[in-house]
Amino acid sequence: MLQKKTVDDLQVKGKKVLVRCDFNVPLQDGVITDENRITAVLPTIEKLHKDGAKLILCSHMGKPKGEPKPELSLAPVAKRLSELLGQEVIFAKDDNVVGENAKNAVANMKDGDIVLLENTRYRKEETKNEESFSKELASLADIFVNDAFGTSHRAHCSTVGVTQFVSESAVGYLMQKEIEFLGNAVNHPEHPFVAILGGSKVSDKINVINHLLDKVDTLIIGGGMAYTFAVAKGGRVGESLLELDKVEYAKEMMEKAVAKNVNLLLPVDTVVTREFKNDTEYQTVPTGEIPDGWMGLDIGEKTRKMFAEAIRDAKTVVWNGPMGVFEFENFAKGTKAVAQAMADIQATTIIGGGDSAAAVNQLGYGDKMTHISTGGGASLEFLEGKELPGVAAVQDR
Numbered sequence: 001m002l003q004k005k006t007v008d009d010l011q012v013k014g015k016k017v018l019v020r021c022d023f024n025v026p027l028q029d030g031v032i033t034d035e036n037r038i039t040a041v042l043p044t045i046e047k048l049h050k051d052g053a054k055l056i057l058c059s060h061m062g063k064p065k066g067e068p069k070p071e072l073s074l075a076p077v078a079k080r081l082s083e084l085l086g087q088e089v090i091f092a093k094d095d096n097v098v099g100e101n102a103k104n105a106v107a108n109m110k111d112g113d114i115v116l117l118e119n120t121r122y123r124k125e126e127t128k129n130e131e132s133f134s135k136e137l138a139s140l141a142d143i144f145v146n147d148a149f150g151t152s153h154r155a156h157c158s159t160v161g162v163t164q165f166v167s168e169s170a171v172g173y174l175m176q177k178e179i180e181f182l183g184n185a186v187n188h189p190e191h192p193f194v195a196i197l198g199g200s201k202v203s204d205k206i207n208v209i210n211h212l213l214d215k216v217d218t219l220i221i222g223g224g225m226a227y228t229f230a231v232a233k234g235g236r237v238g239e240s241l242l243e244l245d246k247v248e249y250a251k252e253m254m255e256k257a258v259a260k261n262v263n264l265l266l267p268v269d270t271v272v273t274r275e276f277k278n279d280t281e282y283q284t285v286p287t288g289e290i291p292d293g294w295m296g297l298d299i300g301e302k303t304r305k306m307f308a309e310a311i312r313d314a315k316t317v318v319w320n321g322p323m324g325v326f327e328f329e330n331f332a333k334g335t336k337a338v339a340q341a342m343a344d345i346q347a348t349t350i351i352g353g354g355d356s357a358a359a360v361n362q363l364g365y366g367d368k369m370t371h372i373s374t375g376g377g378a379s380l381e382f383l384e385g386k387e388l389p390g391v392a393a394v395q396d397r
């Protein structure tokens with residue numbers, strides 16, 4: 001049970017509620033190309049709206065680095081939100097975010113009205129979590145709700161600072177769902193618990209590997225990061241991704257796996273190529289015997305079978321990071337095999353956001369998983385066992 005207040009604990013009728021959303025959606029020529037992040041926060045907005053709150057929404061978009069950048073304005077989001085909600089979302093177009101437009105719009109709000117503020121990162125104080133901007137944001141509202149899981153690993157004014165200057169704070173439904181799924185999977189898993197890590201670099205996932213070795217029955221490592229482990233085992237990896245300064249660490253992790261009685265599975269065969277592109281000659285070789293001039297871009301068939309078998313008996317599976325360069329069809333088979341194995345079992349299956357979420361959706365397995373996290377960086381920090389500042393700052397029940 002979540003210790004934090006949720007929107008279900010709030011009395012919001014007639015109150016001004018500031019909701020931190022993650023509207024950091026991809027834009028092309030002012031058109032939103034993927035609106036998943038907007039639809040993900042609709043349940044919270046609809047609930048607060050139904051309960052008669054005066055809703056003030058805020059979010060960042062991209063990295064304007066503390067300056068107004070018209071191409072990173074949230075105006076297109078206000079327009080799309082109005083369509084999705086069937087109600088006008090008033091856009092407070094202030095370059096300083098909490099300016100005259102925002103203040104006037106909020107002063108004139110009736111119950112059920114919705115205002116969207118401009119990109120919070122137009123203000124340089126935002127990413128430094130400075131008190132001045134936190135206070136300005138808080139001055140607009142009585143209650144603060146954080147539903148931006150994707151930025152909850154950042155201590156910014158609109159995720160952390162603001163909570164100190166409102167009388168009440170809570171997490172939204174998206175945040176609640178993310179914390180419950182990820183938290184239960186990692187801290188109260190049904191066993192066997194299998195974690196799968198991939199992606200390009202060991203260095204990005206050092207703390208994740210270390211933390212998960214304390215929790216899992218089986219840890220599967222694939223993707224570019226596996227070659228550092230192959231070298232740690234004395235193998236040759238040709239031109240494959242390799243972090244020489246992490247070889248010692250890989251050895252330590254292999255020793256830790258033995259000490260903790262964790263079944264650590266590493267690739268035994270690798271699909272190699274001479275050029276980093278899809279349409280090129282490729283072949284499969286043993287993982288520790290990659291010739292000079294060749295690089296591994298995917299796990300081989302034997303490894304795909306081995307990994308799928310390890311997943312088959314799991315009751316909880318957490319996956320972060322693709323098994324190969326899935327963006328190239330010829331090297332997507334390993335990532336696909338893992339997604340298929342997870343889709344085939346009766347278990348809690350969780351995808352940590354970012355590239356693995358993109359891969360699962362792109363390969364058509366999206367609706368087969370128990371939960372696909374909306375936050376790449378945030379879900380990784382969760383898997384490291386860290387407390388997310390944006391969650392920690394919210395009031396307890």
Ligand code: AMP
Binds near residue numbers: 296321
């Ligand atoms: P990450 O952001 O660390 O999760 O890494 C995701 C990226 O890793 C994807 O863009 C993949 O193409 C890439 N990747 C996975 N396996 C390999 C590999 N064997 N060689 C190069 N890149 C890889």
